[in-house]
Amino acid sequence: MPVRRLFSVVESTLLRRLPFRTPDRIAFLWASPDRNARSAGASFVEVQDWARLNRTFENVAIYDETSLNLLTPQGAERIDAEMVSASYFPMLGASAALGRTFSDDEDRCLPTPTRSS
Secondary structure (H helix, E strand, O other), X not given: OOHHHHHHHHHHHHHOOOOOOOHHHOOOOOEOOOOOOXXXXXXXXXXXXXXXXXXXXXXXXXXEEEEEXXXXXXXXXXXXXXXXXXXXXXXXXXXOOOOOOOOHHHOOOOXXXXXXX
């Protein structure tokens, strides 16, 4: 990891206050297949269950880091992105710089395509 990127990570996570309404109240949850395993991400359905069964947190949201191809008139560019649930922005107290955030109607797990013989 280049030094510049490492400094950016340290500065944004340790030195600068997070740009959220209540950063001291944000927690991250991970799934773990068993006691000896490393933490792993949770599926969309698992997080929906956590939110439904939750009695501790004000809100539960999901995000997944990814990279995408952005096509512009100048050509394609690989960009870092996050896939997030509809509750993500309200939970952070953030709004969209342009356009809008997601509605609850858009926050659903699409069925997995199946093939019948």
